[in-house]
Amino acid sequence: QVQLVESGGGLVQAGGSLRLSCAASGRTSNNYSMGWFRQAPGKEREFVSTISSKGSYYADSVKGRFTISRDNAKNTVFLQMNSLKPEDTAVYYCAVAYALGYPTNPLNYKYWGQGTQVTVSS
Numbered sequence: 001q002v003q004l005v006e007s008g009g010g011l012v013q014a015g016g017s018l019r020l021s022c023a024a025s026g027r028t029s030n031n032y033s034m035g036w037f038r039q040a041p042g043k044e045r046e047f048v049s050t051i052s053s054k055g056s057y058y059a060d061s062v063k064g065r066f067t068i069s070r071d072n073a074k075n076t077v078f079l080q081m082n083s084l085k086p087e088d089t090a091v092y093y094c095a096v097a098y099a100l101g102y103p104t105n106p107l108n109y110k111y112w113g114q115g116t117q118v119t120v121s122s
Helices: none
Strands: 003-007 010-013 018-025 033-039 046-052 055-058 066-071 076-081 090-097 116-121
Touching: 003 090, 018 033, 018 090, 018 116, 033 076, 046 066, 046 076, 046 090, 055 066
Parallel strands: 010 116
Antiparallel strands: 003 018, 018 076, 033 046, 033 090, 046 055, 066 076, 090 116
């Protein structure tokens, strides 16, 4: 059983920055990916970024603005979000997948956090 604890969401003006954190506990394997997804009201869950021992990968919509990183000692993943836009407004979820090939499909992720709200005002 893996538990995920998220933090860092909030309200920010367009052009501002936020740093999301997600700590995972209870994982027994080191062969995993941690990912970020987001979901706006009335829309499907959207892939944002993922990271594993093989590297990181980003959706085109956030590439160049967002940076994913992780602290292996703390089993924590971060999402640094810069140059935020109103269209970035969504609930952001972190998740764990037992795959290393940059999974982007949410069906590949086994464990999910509760989500944290990010609101970007114009």
